[in-house]
Amino acid sequence: MNLYWNDDERMLQEAATRFMTQRHPRALARAADRQSASDRLALWRELAGQGWPALLVPESLCGLGLGLRQAWIVAEAAGRHLLSLPLVANMVVLPTLCAAGADGVARQWLDAMMAGERYFAAAEVRPDGSAFIEGAADGVNALAVRSVTASRLELDLYAPVAAIAGLDPTMPVACQAHPQRQASVVLETAPGACRLMQSRLRLLRSAELIGAAAAALDMAAAYARERRQFDRPIGANQAIKHRLAQDWMTLDDARLAGMAAADAYDRGAASAERDSLFVPLLAVEGGCRVAHNAIQTHGALGVTWECDAHLYLKRVLRLAAGLQAGQTCSDLLERIWDSAQEPAPA
Numbered sequence: 001m002n003l004y005w006n007d008d009e010r011m012l013q014e015a016a017t018r019f020m021t022q023r024h025p026r027a028l029a030r031a032a033d034r035q036s037a038s039d040r041l042a043l044w045r046e047l048a049g050q051g052w053p054a055l056l057v058p059e060s061l062c063g064l065g066l067g068l069r070q071a072w073i074v075a076e077a078a079g080r081h082l083l084s085l086p087l088v089a090n091m092v093v094l095p096t097l098c099a100a101g102a103d104g105v106a107r108q109w110l111d112a113m114m115a116g117e118r119y120f121a122a123a124e125v126r127p128d129g130s131a132f133i134e135g136a137a138d139g140v141n142a143l144a145v146r147s148v149t150a151s152r153l154e155l156d157l158y159a160p161v162a163a164i165a166g167l168d169p170t171m172p173v174a175c176q177a178h179p180q181r182q183a184s185v186v187l188e189t190a191p192g193a194c195r196l197m198q199s200r201l202r203l204l205r206s207a208e209l210i211g212a213a214a215a216a217l218d219m220a221a222a223y224a225r226e227r228r229q230f231d232r233p234i235g236a237n238q239a240i241k242h243r244l245a246q247d248w249m250t251l252d253d254a255r256l257a258g259m260a261a262a263d264a265y266d267r268g269a270a271s272a273e274r275d276s277l278f279v280p281l282l283a284v285e286g287g288c289r290v291a292h293n294a295i296q297t298h299g300a301l302g303v304t305w306e307c308d309a310h311l312y313l314k315r316v317l318r319l320a321a322g323l324q325a326g327q328t329c330s331d332l333l334e335r336i337w338d339s340a341q342e343p344a345p346a
Contacts, residue, residue: 048116067266079211086135089122136174216312
């Protein structure tokens, strides 16, 4: 296993950073709730032009044919720059639709997503029938994917809904008590396809969270170097510099665990699913602490609306809530413990 990025992966990271810096600066993230539908679709077309929504789709099906390691890099860059489009959700759904050989209505959805003509908000339908929608906007349908059986997926398309003010102002969301379903499609897939899709989503959500927390840490470190008290930078104080160093190590541990799990999936290793259980655990626990510490480093300035540190904190908290909605930390620890008791595969 090689956890170091190769030349191609470094080039991808540089390209993703350059694109996000130029096309989605923090000022645009701040104004996410005021973006028009045409502006959001134009940005999505540019993302599709980079090939990122179809990054996990095989080359034979007109995708980039890359793996989770490369998807991790793009997802982390999206989190670092507070991307206000549901790139990760669409990136995970696309290869599942392609692998299932979608036809008819589902094929039309697939072709439109691949061409950059449309994207879908991500709908999470709760047991009571209500739905939480990420990326909600006028004219944007929401798509929910659920497993019917081990080899059958159901895709539900919901009518567009207007966004509401949520915890994270950089990502428009909506809550619907009774979402209006416009279409439903059942697809036959390979056994375990839904489980793989959920594992991919869990990993890339963790990457997005780590990216946002890392940006908050960079912002805190820069402030600690600039802010002076008693004729020296506050970062010279051990109470601050040691905490910043510990936060860097915390995120590095989570990132290495994520890259290891992504590498295991790309290699088809038997331990891939078990390895992926550590990632959200480390990302949620470490990312939340790092984002909160970034606010504390800024002092009174950190709790003002003008300071961008709160944007990263809110992105981290929203992603953490989403990751823990399906599996709490206790659930993950129990699964990790159970997997450790199982005999190693031959």
